[in-house]
Amino acid sequence: MSRSFPHRSAAAATAALALLALTACAAPAGGPSTNAAAGDPVEGGTLVYLEHQPHTTLYPPSAGFYPNGGIVNNVFDRLVWQDPETLELKPWIATDWEVNADATEYTFNLRDGVTFSDGSDLNAEVVAKNFDLYGLGDAERGLTVSEAINNYERSEVVDDDTVTFHFSAPAPGFLQATSTNNSGLLSESTLDFTLEQFAPGNSAEVIGSGPFTITAEEIGATLTLTARDDYDWAPPDRAHQGRAYLDAVQINVTPEDSVRIGALLSGQADYVRYVEAQDEAQVEGAGFTIYAPQTNGVNNALSLRFRDGILADIRVRQALTAGVDRQEVVDTIYSEKYPLATSVLSQGALGYVDTAEAFAYDPDKAEQLLDEAGWTVGSDGIREKDGEQLTLVVNEAGPQPRSFEALTLISQQLKKLGVDLQILKADAGTAAEAIRDADQVQINHSMVARADLDVIKSQFFSQNRNALLNLDYDDQSIGDPKLEELLQAVASEPDADARIADSQAVQQYLAEQAYVIPLFEEPQVYGTATNVQGVTFESVARPSFYEVWLSD
Amino acid sequence: MRYLVRRAGQAVVVLLVAFTGAFLLLQALPGDALMIKYENPELGLSPQQIADVRERFGVDTPLYAQYVHTLLGFVAGDFGYSLQTGTPVRQLLGEAVPHTLILGGIALVVAVLIAAGIAFLSSVPRFGWIRDALRSLPPLMVSIPTFWFGIMLVQVVSFQLGWVSVIAPGPIEGLILPVITLAVPLSAPLAQILVRSIDDVAAQPFVTVVRARGASPSWILRRNVAKNAILPTLTMAGLLLGDLIGGAVLTETVFARPGIGRITEQSVTNQDTPVLLAIVVLAAAAFVVVNLIVDLLYPLLDPRLASRVKEGATA
Numbered sequence: 004m005s006r007s008f009p010h011r012s013a014a015a016a017t018a019a020l021a022l023l024a025l026t027a028c029a030a031p032a033g034g035p036s037t038n039a040a041a042g043d044p045v046e047g048g049t050l051v052y053l054e055h056q057p058h059t060t061l062y063p064p065s066a067g068f069y070p071n072g073g074i075v076n077n078v079f080d081r082l083v084w085q086d087p088e089t090l091e092l093k094p095w096i097a098t099d100w101e102v103n104a105d106a107t108e109y110t111f112n113l114r115d116g117v118t119f120s121d122g123s124d125l126n127a128e129v130v131a132k133n134f135d136l137y138g139l140g141d142a143e144r145g146l147t148v149s150e151a152i153n154n155y156e157r158s159e160v161v162d163d164d165t166v167t168f169h170f171s172a173p174a175p176g177f178l179q180a181t182s183t184n185n186s187g188l189l190s191e192s193t194l195d196f197t198l199e200q201f202a203p204g205n206s207a208e209v210i211g212s213g214p215f216t217i218t219a220e221e222i223g224a225t226l227t228l229t230a231r232d233d234y235d236w237a238p239p240d241r242a243h244q245g246r247a248y249l250d251a252v253q254i255n256v257t258p259e260d261s262v263r264i265g266a267l268l269s270g271q272a273d274y275v276r277y278v279e280a281q282d283e284a285q286v287e288g289a290g291f292t293i294y295a296p297q298t299n300g301v302n303n304a305l306s307l308r309f310r311d312g313i314l315a316d317i318r319v320r321q322a323l324t325a326g327v328d329r330q331e332v333v334d335t336i337y338s339e340k341y342p343l344a345t346s347v348l349s350q351g352a353l354g355y356v357d358t359a360e361a362f363a364y365d366p367d368k369a370e371q372l373l374d375e376a377g378w379t380v381g382s383d384g385i386r387e388k389d390g391e392q393l394t395l396v397v398n399e400a401g402p403q404p405r406s407f408e409a410l411t412l413i414s415q416q417l418k419k420l421g422v423d424l425q426i427l428k429a430d431a432g433t434a435a436e437a438i439r440d441a442d443q444v445q446i447n448h449s450m451v452a453r454a455d456l457d458v459i460k461s462q463f464f465s466q467n468r469n470a471l472l473n474l475d476y477d478d479q480s481i482g483d484p485k486l487e488e489l490l491q492a493v494a495s496e497p498d499a500d501a502r503i504a505d506s507q508a509v510q511q512y513l514a515e516q517a518y519v520i521p522l523f524e525e526p527q528v529y530g531t532a533t534n535v536q537g538v539t540f541e542s543v544a545r546p547s548f549y550e551v552w553l554s555d
Numbered sequence: 556m557r558y559l560v561r562r563a564g565q566a567v568v569v570l571l572v573a574f575t576g577a578f579l580l581l582q583a584l585p586g587d588a589l590m591i592k593y594e595n596p597e598l599g600l601s602p603q604q605i606a607d608v609r610e611r612f613g614v615d616t617p618l619y620a621q622y623v624h625t626l627l628g629f630v631a632g633d634f635g636y637s638l639q640t641g642t643p644v645r646q647l648l649g650e651a652v653p654h655t656l657i658l659g660g661i662a663l664v665v666a667v668l669i670a671a672g673i674a675f676l677s678s679v680p681r682f683g684w685i686r687d688a689l690r691s692l693p694p695l696m697v698s699i700p701t702f703w704f705g706i707m708l709v710q711v712v713s714f715q716l717g718w719v720s721v722i723a724p725g726p727i728e729g730l731i732l733p734v735i736t737l738a739v740p741l742s743a744p745l746a747q748i749l750v751r752s753i754d755d756v757a758a759q760p761f762v763t764v765v766r767a768r769g770a771s772p773s774w775i776l777r778r779n780v781a782k783n784a785i786l787p788t789l790t791m792a793g794l795l796l797g798d799l800i801g802g803a804v805l806t807e808t809v810f811a812r813p814g815i816g817r818i819t820e821q822s823v824t825n826q827d828t829p830v831l832l833a834i835v836v837l838a839a840a841a842f843v844v845v846n847l848i849v850d851l852l853y854p855l856l857d858p859r860l861a862s863r864v865k866e867g868a869t870a
Binding site for chain 2: 059142143197202204225257258261271467
């Protein structure tokens with residue numbers, strides 16, 4: 004039932020858009036407003052923010068899902084602030100820090116006078132307790148380890164405002180990890196919660212030290228964030244200090260795309276998440292602003308599962324890579340907000356290296372490679388070898404924008420080469436099962452957002468997302484030990500420059516082996532009304548409401 | 556009284572069958588909510604960490620033990636926790652049910668009014684000239700897709716004309732469009748049946764007798780025909796509950812309203828077994844209660860049925 008929703012909404016949206024075109028014509032023409040013209044920031048007002056989906060949890064390590072992130076990013080502070088432009092790590096709750104030579108010991112000095120919204124102090128003891136939970140997890144309470152924290156051993160409270168973390172092996176990604184949403188700092192009492200207490204329905208009880216607190220909630224429908232008057236510990240490098248400009252943010256879950264866009268254009272909402280590519284022109288045409296911050300991680304890509312019988316042959320993988328016209332996909336299905344990928348990593352990601360050559364579109368070469376590999380065109384136009392057809396299955400990536408449309412186009416492109424690409428469009432349970440089995444899904448469509456060198460390991464390492472199924476879940480065997488080694492180096496090399504080189508080695512290896520066809524650099528696309536100023540995002544495009552203010 | 560006890564006993568059996576059927580079917584589906592949530596690559600958990608989580612949720616306990624445990628929980632009013640979010644199912648439904656009850660209740664009343672309006676206007680001789688137009692309304696209304704109708708109402712009435720707000724509306728303002736969206740397709744079958752019954756009853760000999768004694772057509776319609784024509788419609792109203800629930804899923808999604816429909820959609824998407832199980836039992840309970848009410852109303856409308864109920868009770 005759920006799977007049929009997008010279709011119905013798409014059809015309805017098309018009809019609705021025809022109507023909306025009328026309003027668009029009536030609205031004054033002109034480009035997006037510029038913040039400069041808006042004058043000095045003013046305090047006060049409530050921002051109406053429309054979310055696409057309801058949030059699922061406020062437990063930070065599990066809160067990566069964007070609807071969670073929009074809340075967590077504004078309610079919890081972090082030790083370190085990552086500048087979203089430069090990706091540099093700057094002080095926030097930690098005034099300064101020290102890391103030992105092999106990145107197994109991190110010592111943070113904490114800012115004075117920081118309090119949680121329940122009045123309790125944010126001191127070394129609480130910080131230690133936070134990371135003990137995020138680094139070790141607590142299966143008893145259903146609370147999992149944070150993906151971003153590796154090799155965590157223990158914490159040590161040095162004094163009231165100094166805390167040291169010890170690691171069993173080098174953990175060079177830890178500093179950046181402390182800046183992410185997954186490391187949001189929770190109050191002493193909140194840290195005793197079970198998974199169920201972090202659930203929707205109990206959100207107002209979840210206490211952080213951020214510029215906003217959760218004050219009201221209707222499960223799955225609305226959530227109210229209220230500014231803290233006494234907030235005075237923003238990252239020193241941020242333009243604004245003191246309390247947030249807004250008085251409150253009203254988050255409304257509005258699942259239907261055309262309703263979200265229509266509400267923005269008709270003035271019922273100020274700020275919406277998830278403007279689809281085909282709706283951008285309409286929003287901008289009406290004089291509204293589109294923001295498309297990049298997610299700075301592993302690009303939206305197709306991972307070719309090389310342990311499958313057909314894809315084990317590098318010539319087939321190279322043929323598929325050369326046979327996909329990525330530029331056409333971007334131009335037809337997406338917009339200029341979705342730049343063509345030039346590597347497995349986004350250009351904005353740390354350690355990015357250009358490997359675009361490997362992904363050049365060359366249908367002649369593709370055909371030649373398939374011929375060489377022994378796949379000959381059969382009577383129905385599909386290539387065959389030893390009686391087997393060249394049929395591959397790719398999963399629809401539910402959370403990714405227009406996945407099904409993009410895959411449909413790619414399937415058409417490959418059909419010309421005699422490759423039969425089928426798209427698995429299934430309910431969540433079936434998809435979750437199929438995606439872990441190379442017999443069912445040979446090509447994995449996915450991406451990961453995280454602004455650290457570790458991100459590439461997150462996507463491909465056997466113990467993390469395992470996108471290539473290098474680890475076979477049935478027999479626990481590893482198909483390509485070299486890839487494992489290269490990935491592990493990224494996450495364990497203490498020297499920053501050497502780590503960048505390690506990440507580049509992975510990107511080059513993935514390109515050489517034709518393991519991955521990166522499609523585009525994925526943004527998060529938001530739309531705002533003309534009176535919304537001071538819009539900023541954290542390093543992987545989650546909105547920050549702290550500097551937002553409403554003009555006139 | 557004994558009739559009521561027997562009906563209550565039947566209700567318990569129906570609920571138990573619904574519970575068991577839903578429990579088994581949900582277990583038989585591929586994948587499960589924990590897999591969808593924790594084996595989702597988004598969390599990047601290692602196989603060992605996933606195994607720990609699964610153990611905590613007791614996935615590996617034998618099916619019969621899970622069944623007994625869940626059933627005893629339901630009897631005690633504990634529906635467990637959502638596997639997707641961890642919210643207690645009782646809280647989830649407790650917050651949602653009133654929203655859907657209000658929406659569905661008002662929509663049903665409006666639907667009945669629309670149906671009655673169409674049926675009676677098209678039967679009153681004075682409106683003979685638009686009779687055909689009125690009678691062609693129900694087939695039109697029944698074929699309007701709820702989803703499309705809702706979207707159109709939002710776009711035109713709210714976004715274009717600005718008459719009502721869809722985002723954060725007042726309590727009454729927020730009901731206007733959803734009620735219309737839900738009531739129109741709901742009223743169509745009611746109107747169709749009512750029109751048919753009026754025609755049937757009007758053709759009965761006793762109507763001819765009444766007319767022969769000098770009663771005016773509108774007097775006949777009000778006093779004789781309507782009362783007799785309402786019975787089949789009432790039966791239909793009891794069956795419409797399913798449409799009402801289905802319509803609520805779409806209406807609540809389009810209008811971003813909290814309610815059972817929204818929860819159903821989300822828990823289907825995430826295969827959230829405990830929530831789905833509770834929704835199935837709740838829906839079954841609603842069917843039982845509504846049909847019981849309908850059955851109890853029959854004898855009040857038709858004395859002949861009252862004696863039959865009594866006979867049935869003593870038999």
